[in-house]
Amino acid sequence: MVQAYILIQTEVGKASSVAETIGGIPGVIQAEDVTGPYDVIVRARADTVDALGRLVVAKVQQVEGITRTLTCPVVHL
Numbered sequence: 001m002v003q004a005y006i007l008i009q010t011e012v013g014k015a016s017s018v019a020e021t022i023g024g025i026p027g028v029i030q031a032e033d034v035t036g037p038y039d040v041i042v043r044a045r046a047d048t049v050d051a052l053g054r055l056v057v058a059k060v061q062q063v064e065g066i067t068r069t070l071t072c073p074v075v076h077l
Helices: 015-023 049-060
Strands: 002-010 028-033 040-046 066-073
Touching: 002 015, 002 049, 015 028, 015 040, 040 049, 049 066
Parallel strands: none
Antiparallel strands: 002 040, 002 066, 028 040
16 A cells, blocks of 8 residues: 655645645545645555556646645655
8 A cells, every 4th residue: 555645736726726636636635725836735555656656647737726735655764
Protein backbone atom coordinates (compact mmCIF):
# COMPACT_ATOMS: atom_id res chain seq x y z
CA MET A 1 0.00 0.00 0.00
CA VAL A 2 1.34 3.42 -1.03
CA GLN A 3 0.05 6.68 0.44
CA ALA A 4 0.73 10.24 -0.63
CA TYR A 5 -0.22 13.83 0.01
CA ILE A 6 -1.25 15.70 -3.12
CA LEU A 7 -0.81 19.47 -2.86
CA ILE A 8 -3.11 21.31 -5.25
CA GLN A 9 -3.27 24.85 -6.57
CA THR A 10 -6.62 25.92 -8.01
CA GLU A 11 -8.13 28.77 -9.96
CA VAL A 12 -9.32 31.61 -7.72
CA GLY A 13 -12.54 30.69 -5.94
CA LYS A 14 -12.45 27.01 -6.95
CA ALA A 15 -10.78 25.40 -3.90
CA SER A 16 -13.99 24.34 -2.18
CA SER A 17 -15.53 22.71 -5.25
CA VAL A 18 -12.23 21.02 -6.15
CA ALA A 19 -11.88 19.56 -2.63
CA GLU A 20 -15.47 18.33 -2.66
CA THR A 21 -15.12 16.68 -6.08
CA ILE A 22 -11.79 15.04 -5.26
CA GLY A 23 -13.14 13.79 -1.93
CA GLY A 24 -15.47 11.50 -3.88
CA ILE A 25 -12.74 9.82 -5.95
CA PRO A 26 -12.00 6.20 -4.93
CA GLY A 27 -8.57 6.03 -3.31
CA VAL A 28 -8.85 9.49 -1.78
CA ILE A 29 -8.80 9.30 2.02
CA GLN A 30 -9.28 13.00 2.71
CA ALA A 31 -9.45 16.29 0.79
CA GLU A 32 -9.40 19.64 2.58
CA ASP A 33 -9.22 23.34 1.71
CA VAL A 34 -6.17 25.04 3.22
CA THR A 35 -4.51 28.45 3.19
CA GLY A 36 -1.00 29.20 1.99
CA PRO A 37 0.73 28.46 -1.30
CA TYR A 38 -1.62 25.50 -1.94
CA ASP A 39 -5.41 25.61 -1.91
CA VAL A 40 -6.29 21.94 -1.32
CA ILE A 41 -4.40 19.08 0.32
CA VAL A 42 -5.42 15.51 -0.43
CA ARG A 43 -4.35 12.27 1.23
CA ALA A 44 -4.63 9.31 -1.12
CA ARG A 45 -3.69 5.66 -1.22
CA ALA A 46 -3.20 2.98 -3.86
CA ASP A 47 -1.83 -0.54 -4.06
CA THR A 48 1.29 0.44 -6.04
CA VAL A 49 3.23 3.54 -7.08
CA ASP A 50 1.98 3.01 -10.63
CA ALA A 51 -1.62 2.89 -9.44
CA LEU A 52 -1.03 6.06 -7.43
CA GLY A 53 0.32 7.76 -10.53
CA ARG A 54 -2.74 6.70 -12.52
CA LEU A 55 -5.01 8.03 -9.76
CA VAL A 56 -3.29 11.43 -9.84
CA VAL A 57 -3.03 11.79 -13.62
CA ALA A 58 -6.27 10.14 -14.76
CA LYS A 59 -8.60 11.26 -11.99
CA VAL A 60 -7.32 14.04 -9.74
CA GLN A 61 -5.70 16.21 -12.42
CA GLN A 62 -8.84 15.98 -14.56
CA VAL A 63 -10.95 17.86 -11.98
CA GLU A 64 -12.00 21.25 -13.34
CA GLY A 65 -10.35 24.22 -11.62
CA ILE A 66 -6.96 22.63 -10.86
CA THR A 67 -3.94 24.51 -12.15
CA ARG A 68 -1.07 22.49 -10.59
CA THR A 69 -0.44 19.44 -8.41
CA LEU A 70 2.53 18.21 -6.41
CA THR A 71 2.48 14.59 -5.22
CA CYS A 72 4.43 13.77 -2.04
CA PRO A 73 4.61 10.04 -1.30
CA VAL A 74 4.64 9.07 2.37
CA VAL A 75 7.83 7.28 3.47
CA HIS A 76 8.30 5.20 6.61
CA LEU A 77 11.84 5.60 7.95
